[in-house]
Amino acid sequence: MVKQESVAVKEEGSEGAPGPVDNTLAQSAADMRRAADILSTTLPQVVSALSALAQSTAEMRRDAETTSTGLAAVLTEMKQQLTTVASAQLQTATALTDISARLTGMERSMASLVTAADTSGNRLASLATTAASNNIRLDQVVAAVKSQEERSLVATLQRAAADVQLNSFFFHVLGSAERRSSEVLVRDILFKFNRGGAVFISDQVYVSKQRVAGLPTEEQRQAFRDALVNQVHELTGHRPQLYQTRNGEGQMQWAIRRV
Numbered sequence: 161m162v163k164q165e166s167v168a169v170k171e172e173g174s175e176g177a178p179g180p181v182d183n184t185l186a187q188s189a190a191d192m193r194r195a196a197d198i199l200s201t202t203l204p205q206v207v208s209a210l211s212a213l214a215q216s217t218a219e220m221r222r223d224a225e226t227t228s229t230g231l232a233a234v235l236t237e238m239k240q241q242l243t244t245v246a247s248a249q250l251q252t253a254t255a256l257t258d259i260s261a262r263l264t265g266m267e268r269s270m271a272s273l274v275t276a277a278d279t280s281g282n283r284l285a286s287l288a289t290t291a292a293s294n295n296i297r298l299d300q301v302v303a304a305v306k307s308q309e310e311r312s313l314v315a316t317l318q319r320a321a322a323d324v325q326l327n328s329f330f331f332h333v334l335g336s337a338e339r340r341s342s343e344v345l346v347r348d349i350l351f352k353f354n355r356g357g358a359v360f361i362s363d364q365v366y367v368s369k370q371r372v373a374g375l376p377t378e379e380q381r382q383a384f385r386d387a388l389v390n391q392v393h394e395l396t397g398h399r400p401q402l403y404q405t406r407n408g409e410g411q412m413q414w415a416i417r418r419v
Contacts (some may be wrong), residue, residue: 176411324350327394329387332371334364339371346391349416353400358417360407384415392416 322342331340349359366376367383385402393399399415405414 231359244377248259314369323395327391329367329385329391331365331367331387332376333362334366334376342388346388346395349388350395353396353418356418358415361388361416363413385416388416 305328324347328342328346331342333340352359361384363381365384366372366380367387368380369377372380389402390401396418398418402414402416403418404412405415
């Protein structure tokens with residue numbers, strides 16, 4: 161009974177006016193067609209937009225990769241520079257430590273030198289005091305010795321002056337015909353020595369067996385000087401010094417003095 165009623169109703173409905181279901185389907189089909197029309201119109205735009213988006217995404221990816229690579233290179237370089245700076249700082253710190261240690265050693269050495277200098281200064285001051293004291297005593301000894309030597313020399317010269325006839329010799333004076341003895345001359349020289357002076361020797365005296373008519377030779381003049389030195393030496397025991405010096409007129413002349 162029920163099945164038959166359903167068939168009857170279906171058949172009745174198919175032969176009559178459209179029902180609510182048919183209207184809904186028709187409306188849905190129309191909507192779908194309009195949606196398809198809209199989709200067919202907008203789909204190329206969507207595809208183009210998606211393509212542009214994909215291209216932009218690819219470019220962004222490439223830019224990101226490029227940026228990442230560049231950033232990585234920059235970071236690597238910065239890391240190397242930081243490593244170099246750190247190494248340089250380490251070397252600087254090591255050098256500063258070494259310098260500080262050396263300065264400390266130098267300060268200690270300077271302190272030792274100052275101490276040694278102070279000690280040496282004190283020793284030198286003590287030595288200077290001792291030397292000054294010894295020098296005073298030495299000066300006294302030297303003065304006493306010189307005084308004794310002077311007295312001895314004076315006595316020797318006095319005895320020599322009394323014995324000038326010993327080992328005397330004869331000499332000539334230019335322009336004089338007579339031959340002279342050295343006794344008076346040597347006595348005068350010894351008295352001059354007693355006063356600490358020197359005696360000039362004239363170029364007009366010479367030793368020769370005979371008187372020369374003209375000027376004496378240098379050998380004859382030297383013979384007189386040698387004989388004079390020898391006689392003084394034999395009388396006093398001290399050989400006098402024979403030397404050349406300027407006389408009162410500024411001319412070079414032979415002289416004799418005690419030493």
